[in-house]
Amino acid sequence: MIDSASELTRLFRILSDATRLRVLRLLWREELTVNELSEITQLAQPRISNHLKILREENLIVERRSGSLRPYRVDHKGLDPAASALWPSLEEAWRDDPQFAADDKRLTKVLAARVSDVGAGYFDQLARRWDDIRNDLFGDALGREVLRAFVPPNLTIADVGTGTGYMLHLFAGRFEKFIAIDNSEAMLAVAREKAKAAVLRNVEFRLADVETAPPLKPREANIITIVQVLHHLHDPAVVIANLANGLQRNGSLIISDFVEHDQQWLRTEFHHRWSGFTKKQITAWAKAAQLSLASWSVLPGRAYTPTPGNKVLIPDCFTAVLTHQS
Numbered sequence: 581m582i583d584s585a586s587e588l589t590r591l592f593r594i595l596s597d598a599t600r601l602r603v604l605r606l607l608w609r610e611e612l613t614v615n616e617l618s619e620i621t622q623l624a625q626p627r628i629s630n631h632l633k634i635l636r637e638e639n640l641i642v643e644r645r646s647g648s649l650r651p652y653r654v655d656h657k658g659l660d661p662a663a664s665a666l667w668p669s670l671e672e673a674w675r676d677d678p679q680f681a682a683d684d685k686r687l688t689k690v691l692a693a694r695v696s697d698v699g700a701g702y703f704d705q706l707a708r709r710w711d712d713i714r715n716d717l718f719g720d721a722l723g724r725e726v727l728r729a730f731v732p733p734n735l736t737i738a739d740v741g742t743g744t745g746y747m748l749h750l751f752a753g754r755f756e757k758f759i760a761i762d763n764s765e766a767m768l769a770v771a772r773e774k775a776k777a778a779v780l781r782n783v784e785f786r787l788a789d790v791e792t793a794p795p796l797k798p799r800e801a802n803i804i805t806i807v808q809v810l811h812h813l814h815d816p817a818v819v820i821a822n823l824a825n826g827l828q829r830n831g832s833l834i835i836s837d838f839v840e841h842d843q844q845w846l847r848t849e850f851h852h853r854w855s856g857f858t859k860k861q862i863t864a865w866a867k868a869a870q871l872s873l874a875s876w877s878v879l880p881g882r883a884y885t886p887t888p889g890n891k892v893l894i895p896d897c898f899t900a901v902l903t904h905q906s
């Protein structure tokens with residue numbers, strides 16, 4: 581246990597030197613390098629370094645490595661709570677001290693110069709590293725937020741064959757209501773856990789087989805998505821017609837699946853019934869459901885090596901937007 585009384589005595593002994601006190605006071609405010617401290621106090625660097633050494637040995641400050649720089653700051657975590665509590669009253673007592681006021685003025689200048697120094701060439705230096713930095717900072721969360729902003733609010737979205745909740749994760753926060761439909765209780769359980777962790781309260785989970793009965797009431801949803809599901813169905817045409825009934829008049833049914841391909845591994849590995857679909861097929865099924873193809877875009881396929889030496893192709897994926905015929 582820390583003996584606060586002797587800690588305070590120790591602190592006052594260390595601060596009995598006027599320069600050391602100035603240095604510690606500055607480091608209490610900001611993380612600073614020897615150069616910066618020297619500029620602020622207008623004292624030679626070796627003198628500053630000596631005091632930093634003592635403050636570090638007394639565990640009052642810590643040093644950080646930042647490229648070629650070694651900034652110092654007060655070790656707030658390691659500090660005795662009594663010393664921390666005492667500091668604001670000391671600051672109050674020093675309020676009118678002319679030397680401290682001059683230090684503070686120069687500190688402001690040093691901090692301002694720090695920002696403008698990096699100005700012009702700053703982003704040039706970052707260009708090659710920026711993707712890694714933004715990924716470390718945000719992953720793809722910021723991009724998802726921006727994408728979500730494209731979606732008008734007050735709408736109901738239904739995701740058919742929702743699986744573990746990929747679409748839910750992307751969109752639930754933005755829509756008024758999200759209906760997550762799947763015929764696998766295990767998949768829904770994972771999706772539920774994720775929704776709970778993300779504190780999403782506008783999600784209705786529906787255990788339903790879309791091939792057995794329409795999973796939505798007539799005109800229940802403004803948008804229906806069915807992503808990587810169609811190739812598992814016996815009769816996609818019937819399901820598209822059922823989903824069309826669940827769509828509001830000005831709604832969209834968005835299908836994302838593989839373009840027709842010859843990749844047998846998808847049948848053997850992932851039990852696909854269909855080796856993708858043609859634009860013609862989707863257009864015909866849409867027409868039979870009194871929908872029309874409003875847009876068709878393709879995400880190009882790519883080579884994939886599931887196990888060493890086993891190279892296969894992930895086929896092109898299409899996204900088709902179907903809307904009611906006018």
Ligand SMILES: C[S@@+](CC[C@H](N)C(=O)[O-])C[C@H]1O[C@@H](n2cnc3c(N)ncnc32)[C@H](O)[C@@H]1O
Binds near residue numbers: 741743744761762788
């Ligand atoms: C390949 S996963 C895709 C999951 C999710 N859409 C995604 O992109 O991550 C296919 C999902 O469709 C569901 N599914 C397959 N047939 C279905 C049916 N007849 N009715 C409802 N869900 C079905 C499966 O349980 C599974 O969760």
